[in-house]
Amino acid sequence: MVDSAVIGHAIAEKLTAARAASRTLSTLTTVQKNAALAAIARDLTTNAEQIIAANELDSERGRVGGMAEGLQDRLRLTHARIEQLSEAVREIIELPDPVGTMVRGAVLPNGLSVSQVRVPFGVIGAIYEARPNVTIDIAALALKSGNAVVLRGGSAAEESNRVLVEIIQAALRSVGVEPTAVQTVDEFGRGGAQALMRARGFVDVLIPRGSAQLIQTVVDESTVPVIETGAGVVHVFLDESADETTAIEIVHNAKVQRPSVCNALETLLVHEAAAERLIPGVLTKLAEAGVTIHADERTRELFPECLVAGDDAWGVEHLSLDIAVRVVADLDAAIDHITTYSTKHTESIITNDLANADRFLAEVDSAVVMVNASTRFTDGAEFGFGAEVGISTQKLHARGPMGLPELTSTKWVVRGSGQVRG
Amino acid sequence: MVDSAVIGHAIAEKLTAARAASRTLSTLTTVQKNAALAAIARDLTTNAEQIIAANELDSERGRVGGMAEGLQDRLRLTHARIEQLSEAVREIIELPDPVGTMVRGAVLPNGLSVSQVRVPFGVIGAIYEARPNVTIDIAALALKSGNAVVLRGGSAAEESNRVLVEIIQAALRSVGVEPTAVQTVDEFGRGGAQALMRARGFVDVLIPRGSAQLIQTVVDESTVPVIETGAGVVHVFLDESADETTAIEIVHNAKVQRPSVCNALETLLVHEAAAERLIPGVLTKLAEAGVTIHADERTRELFPECLVAGDDAWGVEHLSLDIAVRVVADLDAAIDHITTYSTKHTESIITNDLANADRFLAEVDSAVVMVNASTRFTDGAEFGFGAEVGISTQKLHARGPMGLPELTSTKWVVRGSGQVRG
Numbered sequence: 001m002v003d004s005a006v007i008g009h010a011i012a013e014k015l016t017a018a019r020a021a022s023r024t025l026s027t028l029t030t031v032q033k034n035a036a037l038a039a040i041a042r043d044l045t046t047n048a049e050q051i052i053a054a055n056e057l058d059s060e061r062g063r064v065g066g067m068a069e070g071l072q073d074r075l076r077l078t079h080a081r082i083e084q085l086s087e088a089v090r091e092i093i094e095l096p097d098p099v100g101t102m103v104r105g106a107v108l109p110n111g112l113s114v115s116q117v118r119v120p121f122g123v124i125g126a127i128y129e130a131r132p133n134v135t136i137d138i139a140a141l142a143l144k145s146g147n148a149v150v151l152r153g154g155s156a157a158e159e160s161n162r163v164l165v166e167i168i169q170a171a172l173r174s175v176g177v178e179p180t181a182v183q184t185v186d187e188f189g190r191g192g193a194q195a196l197m198r199a200r201g202f203v204d205v206l207i208p209r210g211s212a213q214l215i216q217t218v219v220d221e222s223t224v225p226v227i228e229t230g231a232g233v234v235h236v237f238l239d240e241s242a243d244e245t246t247a248i249e250i251v252h253n254a255k256v257q258r259p260s261v262c263n264a265l266e267t268l269l270v271h272e273a274a275a276e277r278l279i280p281g282v283l284t285k286l287a288e289a290g291v292t293i294h295a296d297e298r299t300r301e302l303f304p305e306c307l308v309a310g311d312d313a314w315g316v317e318h319l320s321l322d323i324a325v326r327v328v329a330d331l332d333a334a335i336d337h338i339t340t341y342s343t344k345h346t347e348s349i350i351t352n353d354l355a356n357a358d359r360f361l362a363e364v365d366s367a368v369v370m371v372n373a374s375t376r377f378t379d380g381a382e383f384g385f386g387a388e389v390g391i392s393t394q395k396l397h398a399r400g401p402m403g404l405p406e407l408t409s410t411k412w413v414v415r416g417s418g419q420v421r422g
Numbered sequence: 423m424v425d426s427a428v429i430g431h432a433i434a435e436k437l438t439a440a441r442a443a444s445r446t447l448s449t450l451t452t453v454q455k456n457a458a459l460a461a462i463a464r465d466l467t468t469n470a471e472q473i474i475a476a477n478e479l480d481s482e483r484g485r486v487g488g489m490a491e492g493l494q495d496r497l498r499l500t501h502a503r504i505e506q507l508s509e510a511v512r513e514i515i516e517l518p519d520p521v522g523t524m525v526r527g528a529v530l531p532n533g534l535s536v537s538q539v540r541v542p543f544g545v546i547g548a549i550y551e552a553r554p555n556v557t558i559d560i561a562a563l564a565l566k567s568g569n570a571v572v573l574r575g576g577s578a579a580e581e582s583n584r585v586l587v588e589i590i591q592a593a594l595r596s597v598g599v600e601p602t603a604v605q606t607v608d609e610f611g612r613g614g615a616q617a618l619m620r621a622r623g624f625v626d627v628l629i630p631r632g633s634a635q636l637i638q639t640v641v642d643e644s645t646v647p648v649i650e651t652g653a654g655v656v657h658v659f660l661d662e663s664a665d666e667t668t669a670i671e672i673v674h675n676a677k678v679q680r681p682s683v684c685n686a687l688e689t690l691l692v693h694e695a696a697a698e699r700l701i702p703g704v705l706t707k708l709a710e711a712g713v714t715i716h717a718d719e720r721t722r723e724l725f726p727e728c729l730v731a732g733d734d735a736w737g738v739e740h741l742s743l744d745i746a747v748r749v750v751a752d753l754d755a756a757i758d759h760i761t762t763y764s765t766k767h768t769e770s771i772i773t774n775d776l777a778n779a780d781r782f783l784a785e786v787d788s789a790v791v792m793v794n795a796s797t798r799f800t801d802g803a804e805f806g807f808g809a810e811v812g813i814s815t816q817k818l819h820a821r822g823p824m825g826l827p828e829l830t831s832t833k834w835v836v837r838g839s840g841q842v843r844g
Contacts, residue, residue, distance in 0.1 A: 023761075027784055106806065112795055114805060121817050122787060200641070204817050219622070223642055225818040246840040253842035339445075348836075361835050362449055365544065373534055373838030382843070383536060383834075384528065395543050395626050395831035396647040397819035409817035412805075413783050414770075416795030418668040420675035421804070 011188055011195040015123070015150060015202035017180040022122045022148040024178050030097040032177070033144055039171035040140065041089040047167050048082045054163040055132065062130075062156055070260075074131050075157055085133055088387075089140045095386040098405040099146045113415040118408040120146030121204040125196040127218055129210035130154030135164045138207070139182045141389055145407035150203065151184045152192045154210075161186055197222040204409075209390060212317065227398060227406075229390035232262035232345035233317050234375045237269040237334040237360070238278050239351035246372060247278050247350045248285050253374040254348070256289045260319050262391060263346055263378040267314060267324045269334045270299070275327045279303050283325065291321045298327040315341035331356050335363050342366060345393050346378040367393055367400035433610055433617040437545070437572060437624035439602035444544045444570035446600050452519040454599070455566055461593035462562065463511040469589050470504045476585040477554065484552075484578055496553050497579055507558045510809075514562045517808040520827040521568045535837040540830040542568030543626040547618040549640055551632040552576030557586045560629070561604045563811055567829035572625065573606045574614045576632075583608055619644040626831075631812060634739065649820060649828075651812035654684035654767035655739050656797045659691040659756040659782070660700050661773035668794060669700050669772045670707050675796040676770070678711045682741050684813060685768055685800040689736060689746045691756045692721070697749045701725050705747070713743045720749040737763035753778050757785050764788060767815050768800040789815055789822035 025033075044051070055077040062072050098118050105115030124147045126138045135153055142149035153161040161184055169179035185192030196203055200223045208218035212231040219226055236254055238247050254265035270279060279302040283293055287305060294313045295306035306325070313324045314337070328334045338347055348370035349360040357371045368378045378401060380388025385403030392398040398406040447455075466473070477499040484494050520540050527537030546569045548560045557575055564571035575583045583606055591601035607614030618625055622645045630640035634653040641648055658676055660669050676687035692701055701724040705715055709727060716735045717728035728747070735746045736759070750756045760769055770792035771782040779793045790800045800823060802810025807825030814820040820828040 023785065023787075026787075108804070108806065112799060116822075119787075220645055225647070225816060227818070243840070249840065249842050257843055357837075363445065365445075365448075365541075366833070368834040368836060370836040371838060372840050373836050374842045376843040377534060377836060377838075377841070378834075382530070384530065394647060396649070399832050400538075400834045410821050411788070412790040412800075412822045414790060414792040414795050414799060415779075416793060416799075418665070418671065418794050419799070420671050420796045421679055421798040 008188070008191065008195060011185055011192065012202070014180075014183050014185060015199055018123045018148040018150050018183060019202060021178040021181040022120065025143070025146050025148055025181055026099070026120045026122070028146065028177070032175070033097065033146065034093045035175045036143055036172055036177045037089050037093045037140055039175050040136075040168050041086045041093075043167050043171040044082055044086045044089070044136070048079055051077055051082055051160065051163055051167070052079070054159040057159045058130070058157050067156065071130065071156075075160070077132055077160060081133070085136045089136065092140045092144050092387055095144065095404055097144065098408050101405070103410055110419050111417065112419050115413050116410050117413055118405065119411045121407065121409050122147065123203050124149045124407065125152070125199065125203040125206040125224065126150070127152045127193050127196060127206065127208045127214070128154065129214060130156035132157050132160040132164060134209055135161050138209075139168055141387060141404065141407060143181065145404050147407060148181045149183075150196060151182070151186070152196055153184065153186055155186065155189060158186050194221075197224060200224050207390065227390070227392055227402070228394040229392055229402075230262055231317055231343045231393065232264070232391075233266050233315050233341060233343045234263060234345055235267045235269060235338050235342060235347045236265050236375065237331075237338070237347070237349045238271060238274055238282070239331065239349055239353060239356050240271040240273045241352040241356075242271075242274055242278060242350040243352060244278055244281055248282050250348070250350055250372070250374050251282050252285045252289060254376055255286060255291055255323050256321070257374075257376055259321050262317075263375050264319070265323065265375055266316060266318055267326065267341065269337055270325065270327050271331070271334070272298070272327050272329050275299070275302055279325075286323060289321070291323055293323055293325055295325040296327060299325045317343070331359060335360070338364055338366075343393055345391065346370065346375045348373055348375050367391065430610070430613065430617060433607055433614065434624070436602075436605050436607060437617075437621055440545045440570040440572050440605060441624060443600040443603040444542065447565070447568050447570055447603055448521070448542050448544070450568065450599070454597070455519065455568065456515045457597045458565055458594055458599045459511050459515045459562055461597050462558075462590050463508045463515075465589050465593040466504055466508045466511070466558070470501055473499055473504055473582065473585055473589070474501070476581040479581040480552070480579050489578065493552065493578075497582070499554055499582060503555070507555055510559065511562045514566050514809055517566065517826055519566065520830050523827070525832055532841050533839065534841050537835050538832045539835055540827065541833045543829065543831050544569065545625050546571045546829065547574070547621065547625040547628040547646065548572070549574045549615050549618060549628065549630045549636070550576065551636060552578035554579050554582040554586060556631055557583050560631075561590055563809060563826065563829060565603065567826050569829060570603045571605075572618060573604070573608070574618055575606070575608055577608065577611060580608050616643075619646060622646050629812065649812070649814055649824070650816040651814055651824075652684055653739055653765045653815065654686070654813075655688050655737050655763060655765045656685060656767055657689045657691060657760050657764060657769045658687050658797065659753075659760070659769070659771045660693060660696055660704070661753065661771055661775060661778050662693040662695045663774040663778075664693075664696055664700060664772040665774060666700055666703055670704050672770070672772055672794070672796050673704050674707045674711065676798055677708060677713060677745050678743070679796075679798055681743050684739075685797050686741070687745065687797055688738060688740055689748065689763065691759055692747065692749050693753070693756070694720070694749055694751050697721070697724060701747075708745060711743070713745055715745055715747055717747040718749060721747045739765070753781060757782070760786055760788075765815055767813065768792065768797045770795055770797050789813065
């Protein structure tokens, strides 16, 4: 199963250690895993100076290298942010442990007791960008769900991640948990990411986190099963019967409340028969909030203060205060547009027509479909999962917001007393 | 999303038609889907002569080309076998429809109603070998679960599959279902399989069925998510406390009852302290059944009528009346052997020791783990699923025997009354 020729000997050693650690992790009790998390939370706080010193090296390199302001901000760790990371780990302690949950079970007519129970995946690989908070977040979620994890963060955060992983490993050691449960392959550079993607047999599932391009690369190159998360070209459709106030409030909230995240609105579709009634009010509220509007011709007739939306305006994930607006003939045209351009993350219809609501919910093939609600609600915490592992835009294994149970597999346990098949 | 340059224009057209068909399929009622299945079952019977004529062309080609006897047998369709296929389709009519099942749901504090419901994947791709019964089986399972399916069977069954798909399409047309819900890409030869593997965006999930080599190729080359099924290097471990009669009966049943299938026993491990007591009786019963025993040195001391098991004897899926036998020091050594050589399909411990049973169930990382039961019970029908899609040996999405629900994804449906996020 284990072919170190494909991924290099040094990395294979790390992955073999991860596999060994996963065997002991899978047998830890919830109390033991929570003790490990508590030790990590504690040691993050007590080692804050060391973390900040390492992070300052990364940040300095970023500044000199001309890293964009936004990325520099995501990279930076402060005392306050480290305290938030610690707090996030403590919140994971409070979550129910999915491991051991019985999904279904029965006693068969022949007396065999058959049950399907949740078990850890084993070894999770994570490939992400220069955000040291993801290091802590993924490690804590993996540990709580009984998984070993091998991390490959962005090279721009290499010093920060190295120190964070050292602190995690020392914390694990302090409570008697195998420190190789959390490892990084950052020191192998791009080869580390390549190895994780080819490590079928070593790594049970790979989770990429970051830009659409990063995720696409992992999806294309990985032979390890991938959980695809992220990119959200999110649509709202204002149907003919949409209430004006509801339309104005939901579009504003979906676009403006936090434009940099994947559940933020990117394209607004408006029913032709409602365009004159709704567009002025909806777009005025957006313009007042500083949103740049890229609109088709019909929209610009009704609200001239827009940029021209070219053919490449649709299907764009801005993650900024930009929005594309298009008038469509009817519900079918709206669904067609969404089918063509959506990343299948979240779409919402604003309507008072029950039949149209039902058709939209049934025919739009996205992870989350909504009626009269802001797309910003697509979120693990909002759905009541406590922590969020990410938002899956694929259909296999998990779809939509993922919680801890989505970091587990299942196993069938069969207990007999000598039964044979007739 | 849809990049026809990667897969060729003609195949892209078929896959686009499949996608369109999947949109209407997803809205069919159970009654409508069952009517389509009934039409298929009927038309298989009424067109038996045409099927047999086409199959005879494939069979003749196989004979001339020197196809192995066993493969020729799997390829052959007779009146009786066609009637069995018809009957299998009618059995799928009786199964509950997974689509629309609510997995979980809640009303959030802000009044949003959130529910997770089962929906079809959309388009399923199937790559398999020269077994025309798989064509009918996969098509019927896909239709019942609301999925369109694109088939690539072995070229050795091309004539049979072409006629079978024509019959299915005519049956679908006769009840008003889009005939492109079931298509084959066999006419594109190996390019058809290649296209399915690169058709991310067109095909939602790919199911390979057949030899370990076929499955490995699909896993390595596919960018579409794959559900890995099949290969079973299945182990039974006779613990120190194993009851002799139980050991003899289970080992015999697991190896002999149907050796050609993936849940048949391939390697027997015996605790050193029980070897003298158990090996003669267990192996005598196997030898009487015509099993060829490949054994390590210690086993041959106790039961000389064995072939020598070389270093390459472990981890072999014989699918024949051959078995490898090894004496191990203890439970840990047995688990280590299984961890090294198993394909993570099914393993069983025969024991009367509760602590050892619990350790085996917890530490052996296979889809199905058993105590005192024959490994032949790993089967969808035995588990009460009605039909079986295959046995998944991966950890993502589905593990172990898969039923109709495993051919679905889920979708989150959110119903609001104007809620926005604060």
